[in-house]
Amino acid sequence: MTPDARQIVFENVSKFYGEVLGVNKVSFSLEPGITSLVGPNGSGKTTLMNLLTGLIKPSQGAISVLGLTPQQPIEFFRQVGYCTQFDSFPPGTNGYDFIYWPLRLHGFAGDQAKKLTNEALERAGMAQVAQRKVAGYSKGMRQRIRLAQAIAHHPSVLVLDEPLNGLDPMARSESIALFESIAKQGMHVIISSHILEEVDRISDRVVLMSSGYVVAEGQIHDVRREVRDHPMQILVQCSNPSRLAAAAFELDHVVEAKMLSDGHGVLVRTRDAEQFYLLLNKIVSSGLVEVDAVAPADDDVNSIYQYLIGSEGGPA
Amino acid sequence: MSVQDLVVRTQKWTKVQPWRLYGSQVSVLVRNEVRRNLFTRRRIGIYLLALLPVLMILAHVIFDRRNVNPAQIEEDTQVLAGIVQLYYFRLGIFFACMAIFTWLFRGEMVERTLHYQFLVPVRREVLVVGKFLAGALIAIALFETAVLACFYFMYSRFGTAGKSYVFDGPGLAQLGSYLLVTALACLGYGAVFLAFSLLFKNPIIPGVVIMGWEAIAPIFPAWAQRLSITFYLKHLCPVPLPIRGPLAIFTVVSEPVSPFIAVLGLLCLTIAILALSCFLIHRMEITYTAD
Numbered sequence: 208m209t210p211d212a213r214q215i216v217f218e219n220v221s222k223f224y225g226e227v228l229g230v231n232k233v234s235f236s237l238e239p240g241i242t243s244l245v246g247p248n249g250s251g252k253t254t255l256m257n258l259l260t261g262l263i264k265p266s267q268g269a270i271s272v273l274g275l276t277p278q279q280p281i282e283f284f285r286q287v288g289y290c291t292q293f294d295s296f297p298p299g300t301n302g303y304d305f306i307y308w309p310l311r312l313h314g315f316a317g318d319q320a321k322k323l324t325n326e327a328l329e330r331a332g333m334a335q336v337a338q339r340k341v342a343g344y345s346k347g348m349r350q351r352i353r354l355a356q357a358i359a360h361h362p363s364v365l366v367l368d369e370p371l372n373g374l375d376p377m378a379r380s381e382s383i384a385l386f387e388s389i390a391k392q393g394m395h396v397i398i399s400s401h402i403l404e405e406v407d408r409i410s411d412r413v414v415l416m417s418s419g420y421v422v423a424e425g426q427i428h429d430v431r432r433e434v435r436d437h438p439m440q441i442l443v444q445c446s447n448p449s450r451l452a453a454a455a456f457e458l459d460h461v462v463e464a465k466m467l468s469d470g471h472g473v474l475v476r477t478r479d480a481e482q483f484y485l486l487l488n489k490i491v492s493s494g495l496v497e498v499d500a501v502a503p504a505d506d507d508v509n510s511i512y513q514y515l516i517g518s519e520g521g522p523a
Numbered sequence: 524m525s526v527q528d529l530v531v532r533t534q535k536w537t538k539v540q541p542w543r544l545y546g547s548q549v550s551v552l553v554r555n556e557v558r559r560n561l562f563t564r565r566r567i568g569i570y571l572l573a574l575l576p577v578l579m580i581l582a583h584v585i586f587d588r589r590n591v592n593p594a595q596i597e598e599d600t601q602v603l604a605g606i607v608q609l610y611y612f613r614l615g616i617f618f619a620c621m622a623i624f625t626w627l628f629r630g631e632m633v634e635r636t637l638h639y640q641f642l643v644p645v646r647r648e649v650l651v652v653g654k655f656l657a658g659a660l661i662a663i664a665l666f667e668t669a670v671l672a673c674f675y676f677m678y679s680r681f682g683t684a685g686k687s688y689v690f691d692g693p694g695l696a697q698l699g700s701y702l703l704v705t706a707l708a709c710l711g712y713g714a715v716f717l718a719f720s721l722l723f724k725n726p727i728i729p730g731v732v733i734m735g736w737e738a739i740a741p742i743f744p745a746w747a748q749r750l751s752i753t754f755y756l757k758h759l760c761p762v763p764l765p766i767r768g769p770l771a772i773f774t775v776v777s778e779p780v781s782p783f784i785a786v787l788g789l790l791c792l793t794i795a796i797l798a799l800s801c802f803l804i805h806r807m808e809i810t811y812t813a814d
Contacts (some may be wrong), residue, residue: 224810257809260642261641262638262641262642262808262809263808263809263810264808280643280644280645280646280647281537281541281544281644281645281646282644283644284642284643284644284645285534285644287642289642291638291642293635293638293811295634295635295636296636297555297559297634297636297639298559298563298634299559308551308555309639309643311547311551312548312551312552312643312644312645313533313537313643313644314533314534314536314537314544314547314548314644315529315533316533319529319533322526322529323526323529323530326526360530361526361527361530
């Protein structure tokens with residue numbers, strides 16, 4: 208299998224709506240796993256997803272998904288499931304039919320489509336209300352029935368536009384567990400979300416967007432390392448924080464070492480985390496300080512989002 | 524069989540037998556569209572368009588039941604020809620097809636549900652064909668029923684004489700021709716309005732232009748008349764209508780066309796317009812906010 212046959216590739220993709228910029232010169236490739244698209248409203252996340260699934264066409268550039276393009280719809284949409292943000296449904300449809308009839312369009316016979324429909328409804332936790340009209344569903348239920356439709360045909364690429372919107376905490380954690388289990392099977396899961404804490408917990412990589420541009424892209428830790436303007440924060444819980452803070456200040460790249468209020472640790476801000484970790488190793492091996500825990504304090508999507516885009520991540 | 528096996532097996536057969544897949548997709552699309560579009564409150568106007576002449580004939584039958592004279596059959600045959608050619612072809616079927624066929628895609632844009640059709644493994648050409656057939660099925664079922672009802676009420680009031688006109692005279696052949704022409708009118712206008720819904724955001728204005736063109740086409744040279752739907756329909760109608768009114772002096776009488784050529788010509792025109800729709804659907808994007 209060629210690398211392209213496993214990847215999602217954007218090559219210099221731009222999209223303009225008349226004179227309005229959707230996305231501009233986007234190039235990246237994604238490996239299987241969970242990828243989060245993060246950015247404020249209007250940054251181009253939905254445009255990117257619509258481009259990926261062929262709902263809109265790029266003004267320039269090319270996109271391929273596992274070596275396929277939306278111009279080959281039969282092969283393409285067997286591999287791709289898209290849970291859009293459009294909160295509209297065919298009039299009069301119920302939850303069951305909403306999943307069953309698209310499966311028939313895939314070529315599944317009646318009994319096979321029925322089996323897959325029931326399985327998808329179970330996975331999305333919608334089996335009990337499947338015979339009810341979608342028009343009577345709550346926002347969270349509508350979200351989940353769309354998710355059920357997107358996963359019903361067992362796609363290799365699952366594209367989810369704000370999939371956690373409107374879900375209660377229980378449904379949210381169930382959905383996240385579902386995304387993780389799909390990703391563990393070697394599939395692509397692409398999520399756009401404003402709920403950065405949850406995205407951060409499950410993402411293998413992140414694409415940060417702002418005003419139609421990709422600001423940063425890659426594994427979260429790598430992206431964080433690239434943000435050199437903002438020193439990394441490292442939290443060290445230890446027995447002798449003042450000694451550690453004093454040693455840290457001797458390093459040029461350490462810009463701040465702040466004692467924790469409980470007196471059991473120190474928060475260090477450094478421009479060279481690798482060097483700081485070497486120092487920490489030395490201090491620990493010399494026996495001057497006993498370290499209980501070391502953890503990056505801003506090595507997450509929320510911090511990167513704040514540093515690069517400049518606004519607080521949180522529900523829109 | 525596990526779910527994964529099931530998915531793989533289906534993917535295999537659809538790859539080997541694409542035409543079987545297209546066939547099953549068209550049947551699912553037709554089923555869904557008919558269910559969605561036939562029995563809805565939005566269609567009441569179309570039912571009225573189809574049933575208006577039926578109600579008028581029925582009223583005529585009820586209120587004029589004492590003055591039934593078999594000698595009127597010829598006159599009523601002319602009235603029926605007028606109803607079919609002037610009302611159904613120029614107004615009823617025209618406006619019903621405009622409402623049904625422009626709604627197939629444009630309606631889904633308005634209801635913001637078209638993306639569901641674009642996110643399934645269906646070629647867009649198959650989508651066009653499926654939707655067109657569904658629209659045609661609805662329009663044909665509605666107007667054939669209406670024409671049949673008009674015909675029945677028109678001749679049933681004459682009792683034995685009417686029965687004899689239908690079964691021993693030219694009646695049955697006329698009915699066959701009307702049903703054929705009605706079906707062809709639905710297909711022809713349907714294809715035009717489907718293409719318009721893909722070409723224009725508001726297909727009503729070009730629809731009015733087409734209506735005007737169909738009305739004035741007879742004053743144009745014979746070759747230009749061939750680009751109108753009514754040209755072919757007129758030549759298939761069993762009872763010719765005399766040309767009256769101010770347009771009569773400008774009318775260019777075209778050479779009669781054989782029924783075979785008329786049917787073939789109309790079907791070719793329909794297929795050509797459908798091919799254009801298949802081309803246009805590839806340009807379509809889901810931008811609900813822009814619509």
